[in-house]
Amino acid sequence: xxxxxxxxxxxxxxxxxxxxxxxxxxxxxxxxxxxxxxxxxxxxxxxxxxxxxxxxxxxxxxxxxxxxxxxxxxxxxxxxxxxxxxxxxxxxxxxxxxxxxxxxxxxxxxxxxxxxxxxxxxxxxxxxxxxxxxxxxxxxxxxxxxxxxxxxxxxxxxxxxxxxxxxxxxxxxxxxxxxxxxxxxxxxxxxxxxxxxxxxxxxxxxxxxxxxxxxxxxxxxxxxxxxxxxxxxxxxxxxxxxxxxxxxxxxxxxxxxxxxxxxxxxxxxxxxxxxxxxxxxxxxxxxxxxxxxxxxxxxxxxxxxxxxxxxxxxxxxxxxxxxxxxxxxxxxxxxxxxxxxxxxxxxxxxxxxxxxxxxxxxxxxxxxxxxxxxxxxxxxxxxxxxxxxxxxxxxxxxxxxxxxxxxxxxxxxxxxxxxxxxxxxxxxxxxxxxxxxxxxxxxxxxxxxxxxxxxxxxxxxxxxxxxxxxxxxxxxxxxxxxxxxxxxxxxxxxxx
Amino acid sequence: xxxxxxxxxxxxxxxxxxxxxxxxxxxxxxxxxxxxxxxxxxxxxxxxxxxxxxxxxxxxxxxxxxxxxxxxxxxxxxxxxxxxxxxxxxxxxxxxxxxxxxxxxxxxxxxxxxxxxxxxxxxxxxxxxxxxxxxxxxxxxxxxxxxxxxxxxxxxxxxxxxxxxxxxxxxxxxxxxxxxxxxxxxxxxxxxxxxxxxxxxxxxxxxxxxxxxxxxxxxxxxxxxxxxxxxxxxxxxxxxxxxxxxxxxxxxxxxxxxxxxxxxxxxxxxxxxxxxxxxxxxxxxxxxxxxxxxxxxxxxxxxxxxxxxxxxxxxxxxxxxxxxxxxxxxxxxxxxxxxxxxxxxxxxxxxxxxxxxxxxxxxxxxxxxxxxxxxxxxxxxxxxxxxxxxxxxxxxxxxxxxxxxxxxxxxxxxxxxxxxxxxxxxxxxxxxxxxxxxxxxxxxxxxxxxxxxxxxxxxxxxxxxxxxxxxxxxxxxxxxxxxxxxxxxxxxxxxx
Numbered sequence: 001x002x003x004x005x006x007x008x009x010x011x012x013x014x015x016x017x018x019x020x021x022x023x024x025x026x027x028x029x030x031x032x033x034x035x036x037x038x039x040x041x042x043x044x045x046x047x048x049x050x051x052x053x054x055x056x057x058x059x060x061x062x063x064x065x066x067x068x069x070x071x072x073x074x075x076x077x078x079x080x081x082x083x084x085x086x087x088x089x090x091x092x093x094x095x096x097x098x099x100x101x102x103x104x105x106x107x108x109x110x111x112x113x114x115x116x117x118x119x120x121x122x123x124x125x126x127x128x129x130x131x132x133x134x135x136x137x138x139x140x141x142x143x144x145x146x147x148x149x150x151x152x153x154x155x156x157x158x159x160x161x162x163x164x165x166x167x168x169x170x171x172x173x174x175x176x177x178x179x180x181x182x183x184x185x186x187x188x189x190x191x192x193x194x195x196x197x198x199x200x201x202x203x204x205x206x207x208x209x210x211x212x213x214x215x216x217x218x219x220x221x222x223x224x225x226x227x228x229x230x231x232x233x234x235x236x237x238x239x240x241x242x243x244x245x246x247x248x249x250x251x252x253x254x255x256x257x258x259x260x261x262x263x264x265x266x267x268x269x270x271x272x273x274x275x276x277x278x279x280x281x282x283x284x285x286x287x288x289x290x291x292x293x294x295x296x297x298x299x300x301x302x303x304x305x306x307x308x309x310x311x312x313x314x315x316x317x318x319x320x321x322x323x324x325x326x327x328x329x330x331x332x333x334x335x336x337x338x339x340x341x342x343x344x345x346x347x348x349x350x351x352x353x354x355x356x357x358x359x360x361x362x363x364x365x366x367x368x369x370x371x372x373x374x375x376x377x378x379x380x381x382x383x384x385x386x387x388x389x390x391x392x393x394x395x396x397x398x399x400x401x402x403x404x405x406x407x408x409x410x411x412x413x414x415x416x417x418x419x420x421x422x423x424x425x426x427x428x429x430x431x432x433x434x435x436x437x438x439x440x441x442x443x444x445x446x447x448x449x450x451x452x453x454x455x456x457x458x459x460x461x462x463x464x465x466x467x468x469x470x471x472x473x474x475x476x477x478x479x480x481x482x483x484x485x486x487x488x489x490x491x492x493x494x495x496x
Numbered sequence: 497x498x499x500x501x502x503x504x505x506x507x508x509x510x511x512x513x514x515x516x517x518x519x520x521x522x523x524x525x526x527x528x529x530x531x532x533x534x535x536x537x538x539x540x541x542x543x544x545x546x547x548x549x550x551x552x553x554x555x556x557x558x559x560x561x562x563x564x565x566x567x568x569x570x571x572x573x574x575x576x577x578x579x580x581x582x583x584x585x586x587x588x589x590x591x592x593x594x595x596x597x598x599x600x601x602x603x604x605x606x607x608x609x610x611x612x613x614x615x616x617x618x619x620x621x622x623x624x625x626x627x628x629x630x631x632x633x634x635x636x637x638x639x640x641x642x643x644x645x646x647x648x649x650x651x652x653x654x655x656x657x658x659x660x661x662x663x664x665x666x667x668x669x670x671x672x673x674x675x676x677x678x679x680x681x682x683x684x685x686x687x688x689x690x691x692x693x694x695x696x697x698x699x700x701x702x703x704x705x706x707x708x709x710x711x712x713x714x715x716x717x718x719x720x721x722x723x724x725x726x727x728x729x730x731x732x733x734x735x736x737x738x739x740x741x742x743x744x745x746x747x748x749x750x751x752x753x754x755x756x757x758x759x760x761x762x763x764x765x766x767x768x769x770x771x772x773x774x775x776x777x778x779x780x781x782x783x784x785x786x787x788x789x790x791x792x793x794x795x796x797x798x799x800x801x802x803x804x805x806x807x808x809x810x811x812x813x814x815x816x817x818x819x820x821x822x823x824x825x826x827x828x829x830x831x832x833x834x835x836x837x838x839x840x841x842x843x844x845x846x847x848x849x850x851x852x853x854x855x856x857x858x859x860x861x862x863x864x865x866x867x868x869x870x871x872x873x874x875x876x877x878x879x880x881x882x883x884x885x886x887x888x889x890x891x892x893x894x895x896x897x898x899x900x901x902x903x904x905x906x907x908x909x910x911x912x913x914x915x916x917x918x919x920x921x922x923x924x925x926x927x928x929x930x931x932x933x934x935x936x937x938x939x940x941x942x943x944x945x946x947x948x949x950x951x952x953x954x955x956x957x958x959x960x961x962x963x964x965x966x967x968x969x970x971x972x973x974x975x976x977x978x979x980x981x982x983x984x985x986x987x988x989x990x991x992x
Contacts, residue, residue: 226751
C-alpha cells in the first residue's frame with residue numbers, strides 16, 4: 001500500500017522542459033541545478049547518507065510552494081522538503097532523480113499576537129528567532145532542541161523536536177496551534193487555528209512529526225509562553241546509577257515538575273573534565289544529575305529545597321545550587337559541551353536516541369554498560385532523565401574497517417532494549433532514513449499499515465519524501481548497502 | 497467521498513440470521529432487541545434527537561468488540577458506539593436500521609502504574625473512578641467534565657472532553673498516552689504507548705475527538721498526575737464585563753496559569769441567588785470571576801495575592817478568598833448549581849458551546865447581549881473564561897410554538913460570532929449530530945475534504961457513526977426536519 005514513487009526515465013530534453021517550468025514559477029535564480037551548488041544539499045545532519053538531488057527549488061511563499069508541488073505532481077517527480085538541514089535522522093535526505101524543495105527563503109515572522117500568546121512564522125524561521133522576537137515582552141518559545149540557534153521551525157514541526165526543557169513544557173506538538181499546509185497534490189489546507197480546541201480531526205497533531213511525508217507546512221502558528229520569574233539549577237552527584245535513577249523517580253513522584261532534569265555518567269563527566277577542564281563536575285561521581293526548576297521565586301526556592309532533600313535521601317554526596325544566570329551557566333557548561341568533549345576522545349561518535357519508562361533507567365543503563373563491554377566500544381551516557389530520553393554516545397574510529405558497522409549494530413541493540421522495556425526507538429531525532437529497520441520492532445504490521453493508509457490519503461503517489469519513516473521490504477538492506485558503499489568511497493569523510 | 501452507509505433492505509429472516517450471529521459472539525443476553533429495552537438507547541444527552549436502533553449489542557472485551565464490528569462489516573450494518581450516553585451533541589444518536597454497540601460491560605480498570613503515572617482502563621470506566629482508584633496515593637485524572645461522575649472515559653475520548661480545570665491541565669487529548677482500537681473492519685490496532693514520544697504519525701491524537709467515526713477504543717492508557725499540595729479559590733466581583741474580561745487577560749499575561757477561571761454574568765448570578773438562595777454572590781455585580789489556583793503552599797499564596805491585585809487594578813469591588821475545602825466549596829456552589837438554577841427560570845434551556853480568543857470576551861459578550869434583546873430570549877452566561885470557552889444558556893419555553901426554532905437560530909448566530917473572531921463552534925461538547933451545519937462556517941471545503949479522506953481510510957464504507965461530525969449536502973435540512981417532527985410528536989418531552 002505504501003506507494004513507491006514512479007520510476008520515470010527522463011531524457012535531457014524532458015529535464016529542460018521541467019526546469020523551464022520551475023523557472024517560470026520561481027524565477028531562474030531560485031532553481032538550482034549546478035552540481036557544485038547541489039553538493040550542499042546532499043545530506044542533512046546525518047552525514048553518512050548522501051544523495052544528490054537533481055534540482056533544488058527555492059519557493060518564497062505558500063503559493064510558490066503550491067505551484068512547485070503541483071509541477072512535481074504533474075511530472076511525477078519525487079520531492080523532499082528541507083528546512084535548515086540540521087536533522088539527525090536523514091529526514092531531508094534527497095531522492096535520486098528527485099528534487100529538493102528548500103524553504104530557506106521563507107524566513108519571515110508573519111504575526112506576533114502577544115495578547116493571545118501566539119506567533120505565526122514561515123517554516124525557515126530559526127527556532128531561536130521566535131524567542132528573540134518576543135523576549136522583550138517577557139515571552140519565549142519553549143521547545144529548545146540543542147540546535148536551536150540553527151534549526152528551523154519547519155524542521156522542528158516535521159520531526160516533532162524536543163529539548164532539555166520538554167519534560168515540563170512538552171515537545172513541538174504541544175506548541176503548534178495551527179498550520180497552513182501544501183499537500184502533495186498542491187492544494188492548500190488550513191488545520192488548527194487561533195484557539196486550541198477545534199472540532200473535527202486533529203490534523204495539526206497528525207502533521208507534526210510526520211517527517212515530511214504528508215506535505216509542507218508554509219505557515220506555522222506557535223504558542224508562546226511567559227518567561228519564568230526565577231530559575232534555579234541544582235547539581236547533585238551520586239556514587240551509583242541506581243541512586244541517581246531513584247532520585248529522578250522520587251523527584252517526579254513527589255509532584256515536582258522540573259523544567260529540565262539531565263543525567264551524565266562517569267564516562268561523560270571525565271570527558272568533560274579532560275576537555276573543558278572546568279572543574280565542573282566531580283570526576284569520581286558515577287552519575288550526576290542537573291535539575292533546573294523555574295517559576296515564582298518562592299516556588300523555585302521551595303522546590304529546590306525539596307529536590308536537594310530527595311537527592312540527599314538517595315545518597316547524593318554533594319549538592320551545588322545556582323540561581324544567578326552566570327552561575328547557572330557554569331553548572332550547565334559541562335552538560336552543554338559534553339557531546340563535543342566526548343567527540344575528542346575518539347575520532348568519531350554516533351548519537352543514539354531512544355526512550356524508556358523512567359523507572360527502567362538503572363536497568364537499561366546497566367544493560368548498555370554490558371553491551372559496551374561485550375562489543376568493546378565505549379558508550380557515554382548524557383540524557384534527558386526526566387522523560388527517559390536516552391542519548392548514548394557510541395565512540396569509535398571510522399578509519400578502522402568494520403568499526404562503523406559494529407557501532408551501528410551496538411546502537412541497534414540499545415534500541416531493542418528500549419522497545420523491550422516499553423519505550424520508543426526515537427525520542428526527538430525522528431526515524432527519517434536512519435531508523436526504518438527498527439520500526440518493525442516497535443509496531444505490528446497492522447499498526448504500520450494503518451499509518452501507511454493515512455499517508456496514502458495525503459501522499460497517494462508516494463512523491464513526498466519517499467523512503468522515509470516507513471520500512472519497505474527492501475529499505476533496510478538497501479540502506480546498509482548504500483552506507484557501506486559510501487564508507488568505501490569516502491574513507492576520509494566523517495560519516496557521523 | 498464521504499461514504500453514506502449502504503441502504504440495504506433486510507427481511508425479517510435476514511435480521512434473524514444477523515441476530516443469531518451476534519448472539520453466537522456475545523451470548524443471547526447481550527443482544528438487546530425488545531422495543532421497550534431499546535427505548536433507553538434512542539438518544540444521548542441531546543434529547544431532541546431520537547432514533548431507535550434495531551439492536552443494542554453489549555460486548556465484554558476487545559475481542560468481542562472486534563467480532564461484533566466484523567459482523568457489522570459483513571452485513572453492511574451501520575453502527576454507533578455508545579459509552580455512558582451523556583454527550584450533549586448527539587454523538588451517540590443511533591442510526592435507523594443500524595445497531596448500537598454499547599461498551600457498558602467494559603468497565604474494568606486494567607492496570608495502575610503509579611511509578612510511571614499511568615492507568616489503563618476499559619471504555620465504560622466512569623471518569624471519576626480513575627481519580628478514586630489513585631487518589632489514595634495522591635494522584636488524580638485531570639480532565640473533569642461537569643458530568644464526571646456519570647460520563648465514561650470512552651465517551652471522553654470520543655469527544656475530547658474538557659472541564660473547569662482544562663485551562664491549566666489541558667483537555668482529554670493531553671492525557672491519553674495510548675489506545676487499543678477496533679477499526680471498522682474489525683482489525684485491532686495499538687496506537688501510542690507507555691512513553692509519550694512515539695515515532696510515526698500521532699494516531700492517538702487523531703483518534704481522540706474523532707467522535708466515533710474512526711473506530712472504538714477498547715483500552716485507554718491515561719496519564720495521571722499528582723494532586724496539588726494547596727488550592728485556593730478567589731471570588732472577585734466587577735461592575736462591567738469589560739473590567740472582568742480585562743482582569744482575565746491580565747492574569748494570564750502576568751504568567752499565572754490558574755487551575756480554573758470561570759465567569760458568570762449578572763443574569764446567572766441572580767438566578768443562582770434566587771434558586772440556591774445562598775448569599776453566594778453579590779446580586780448587583782455585572783460579572784463575577786471565580787479563580788482557582790493550585791500548587792505549592794507558597795506558590796498558591798503568592799499567586800492568589802497577585803490575582804487579587806490584578807482584579808483590584810481592574811476595578812473589582814470585593815475579593816473573597818477561600819483555602820479550606822469547605823469554604824472553597826461554598827464559593828464554587830453557585831457556579832456548580834448555575835445551570836440548574838437558570839433552568840428554573842424558564843421551563844427549558846439550550847446550552848451553547850463555543851470558543852473565542854480570550855481577548856474577544858468583552859466584544860462577544862456584548863454581541864450576545866444585543867442578540868438576546870433583539871430575539872427577545874434571555875441568555876445567561878456561565879463559562880470557562882481562561883480558555884475562552886463560552887456556554888451561553890438560552891432560555892425558552894418549549895410549549896410555545898416556534899420557541900425552540902428561534903432559540904436554535906439565536907444559538908447559531910452566537911456560533912457565527914465565535915467563528916468570525918477566530919474561534920471555534922465547539923469547545924468540549926463536540927459536533928455530533930447537532931452542529932453539522934456549522935462545520936462549513938469554520939472549515940473550507942478543502943479542509944473538510946481532507947478530514948473526510950482521513951475518515952475514509954479508517955471507515956471506508958461509512959458504517960461507523962454515519963451522519964455525525966461532517967455535514968452532508970442533505971444533513972442540515974434533514975436534521976431540522978427530524979427535530980421539528982419530533983417536537984410535534986412529543987410536545988411534552990424536554991427537547992433540551
